[in-house]
Amino acid sequence: MLVGIQRSAGGKRREVVLRVAEAKQKDVGRGKVRIDINILRMIGVEPGDVVEIEGRRKTAAIAWPGYPEDQGLDIIRMDGLIRKNAGVSIGEKVIVRKADAKPATLVKLAPANFNIAVDPGFVNYVRKRLLNYPVVEGDTVMIPVLSQAIPFIVVQTKPQGVVIITHDTQIVVLERPVETTGIPRVTYEDIGGMKDIIEKVRELVELPLKHPELFKRLGIEPPKGVLLIGPPGVGKTLLAKAIANETNAYFTSGKGRINVKKFKTNYTPGSPSGPGTTHPGSGSHAPARRP
Structure with a gap:
């Protein structure tokens, strides 16, 4: 349900609360969200503008008009990667506002899972794949490598906040992965x-x-x-x-x-203790017990 339009803390940007819905397959992996065109107008956003999405964390995406069947539903359609970057899942609420996006002077990336070999050709390829793409520090981005999408973490941006990667952006790709949790990146x-x-x-x-x-x-x-x-x-x-x-x-x-x-x-036959197995990290991630 649409909660309302309100001024942000700075008094300059209007924002709206929308319910998260699943993206349609043709929009997956394209870094864009679908929002009712009437809502876009209310918050001063034109199709193709960058919007800031705030869930448990902030991220950014390119806004496009919603589908006719979604009109009046007060939803924002986003794919699993954008949901992950915003820290929300389907059915939850997010705050959406027009982003104060700036051209990135520096974007530093690190692979999420494994070591990679980096050369100038690969860095140029990454820049080309992310050209005009909005990112926020901490986001995950997917880079196709040998017909497979490889997740990279945005570990640093200059300036901070929402930035857009341009031809002039300095791209730095680290060879070693950053520390990640045991949460798979499957949507x-x-x-x-x-x-x-x-x-x-x-x-x-x-x-x-x-x-x-x-x-x-x-x-x-x-x-x-x-x-x-x-x-x-x-x-x-x-x-x-x-x-x-x-x-x-x-x-x-x-x-x-x-x-x-x-x-x-x-297992030794006749042993008083039966066989057992443990998984790495299971102790620190033990499930909660009901009283």
Whole structure:
């Protein structure tokens, strides 16, 4: 629901609160959001302008008019990467305002997952891919490398705030990754052909994680787990990673075949303690226990 138009702290920019909706597939990975054209006009934004999006953190994107069927719904359609950068998931609220975007003099990037070799040709390629792209320090950007999108973290920008990468921007690409959490960068848009299953799993897993008060109010015990069954390669692990990403939850993956092999190797028949296994980081990310 549209909460209203109000002046920002500086008294210069109007802002509006909108509900986050999933991006349509043709808009995924293009760094843009879809907003009702009437709302864009109310906050002084023209199609193609950069907007600042504030959830649990601030990010930026290029605003384009919403689809006719979305008119009057007071929603902002954004893909999983923009949602991640804003720190929100589908159904949550964000504040949207026209961005005070400045040309970037410096943007420093670091790979999110692994070491890479950097040469001037690669730096020029990255600049070309991100040309006219708005970023904020701390954002994740995706760079296609050998037919695969590689995540990079924006570790520094000059000036600070919302900046736009231009031909004159100095791009620095670090070879070593920055420290990251155990949250996968997989979104619902990365999963194809599973719309009905995604909706069911979201109801069973995402809703209890994000809104436990609803279950408490209704006197219903939320589910403690979901068993996904299917042949290898259908997307079970991908779906679990997407749920963890969208709910900002810690994720760890264990392969059953490897664990069984460990049990057989380490378990001594007749031992008073049965076999067991632990995952790195499981101690510091232990699930909360209900009283």
